[in-house]
Amino acid sequence: MKIVELDAVSKAYHTGAALDNVSLEIAAGERIVILGPSGCGKTTILRLIAGFIAPDTGSISLGGELVAKDGSIIKPPGQRNLGMVFQDLALWPHLSVKGNIEFGLKAKGLPADARARRIRQVLDLVGMSDFAGRKPAELSGGQQQRVALARSLALEPRVLLMDEPLSSLDQELNVRLRREILRLQETLGFTLLYVTHDRDEAADIATRVITMSRGKVLAK
Ligand SMILES: Nc1ncnc2c1ncn2[C@@H]1O[C@H](COP(=O)(O)OP(=O)(O)O)[C@@H](O)[C@H]1O
Ligand SMILES: [Mg+2]
Structure with missing residues (x-):
């Protein structure tokens, strides 16, 4: 198919x-x-x-x-x-890395413990586990793209x-x-x-x- x-x-x-x-x-x-x-x-x-x-x-x-x-x-x-990583689809500036990833998981109705587990998994996948508390402005361009990727993958598109x-x-x-x-x-x-x-x-x-x-x- x-x-x-x-x-x-x-x-x-x-x-x-x-x-x-x-x-x-x-x-x-x-x-x-x-x-x-x-x-x-x-x-x-x-x-x-x-x-x-x-x-x-x-x-x-x-x-x-x-x-x-x-x-x-x-x-x-x-x-x-579907997951989307667009050039112009920026991270939420007021939310932390964790908050950015959690946003879509909350919208999907995932309970808190499942959200926390999924966030840990995807941050680990993209090598950003140490940056969960940072705001997007405190990251390099490459790190921001990793977070955007993690945010998409968290929703298992x-x-x-x-x-x-x-x-x-x-x-x-x-x-x-x-x-x-x-x-x-x-x-x-x-x-x-x-x-x-x-x-x-x-x-x-x-x-x-x-x-x-x-x-x-x-x-x-
Ligand atoms: N929102 C829009 N309003 C008017 N024209 C648009 C819009 N988006 C794209 N275009 C035009 O449509 C064509 C295809 O654009 P686009 O799909 O963005 O191309 P690419 O991503 O390959 O650069 C271009 O000629 C572009 O100028
Ligand atoms: Mg284009």
């Missing part, structure tokens, strides 16, 4: 067409990288899958279930069980969506965190959908690269 399916999806903003008749299928456990230059529609695909926007035409299914079709959202973001998560980091840290993302994916087995404009990153991370240009999928 396909865990993510886009069938003939088109999407335009007032600025013009962003996606033109895009179809793609992703199987559980794949590490897909969507590669293409700035403006080609990569973020739009992730926002459609996450449920922040609806396709103008075409349909989107997750785990075989229809979640959006022809201008309508059938399942809102909160019901899609079936698919993790990552939008250029490492592009603001220097090369050395970028390569190090790539390794960690790979290790986490291999350990936990989630499906990864990772967007980048960097060929190196794509080759390193993907089990399959989907190439895009100007709103169209070129190769998959």
Whole structure:
């Protein structure tokens, strides 16, 4: 069964067409990288899958279930069980590292002891156990990305969506965190959908690269 399916999806903003008749299928456990230059529609695909926007035409299914079709959202973001690490989806500045991770767990209704256990687990996974009490402003960019990753993984998503998560980091840290993302994916087995404009990153991370240009999928 396909865990993510886009069938003939088109999407335009007032600025013009962003996606033109895009179809793609992703199987559980794949590490897909969507590669293409700035403006080609990569973020739009992730926002459609996450449920922040609806396709103008075409349909989107997750785990075989229809979640959006022809201008309508059938399942809102909160019901899609996806994790997201977006470039511009910042941590809550007023909450500690622990508070940031706990936020989604509370919303999900997890009791306090289960929340504490899950927070310990994910901080350990990303190597941030010593930083639970820090505020985001007291962390480096790489540490903030680790926390964002931990926050997503804590919710045990079936698919993790990552939008250029490492592009603001220097090369050395970028390569190090790539390794960690790979290790986490291999350990936990989630499906990864990772967007980048960097060929190196794509080759390193993907089990399959989907190439895009100007709103169209070129190769998959
Ligand atoms: N909210 C928006 N309003 C208007 N135009 C947008 C919006 N978001 C994206 N676009 C336009 O849609 C196209 C695709 O954008 P995007 O999906 O963000 O590309 P990428 O992530 O590959 O850089 C671009 O031409 C962009 O300018
Ligand atoms: Mg983008």
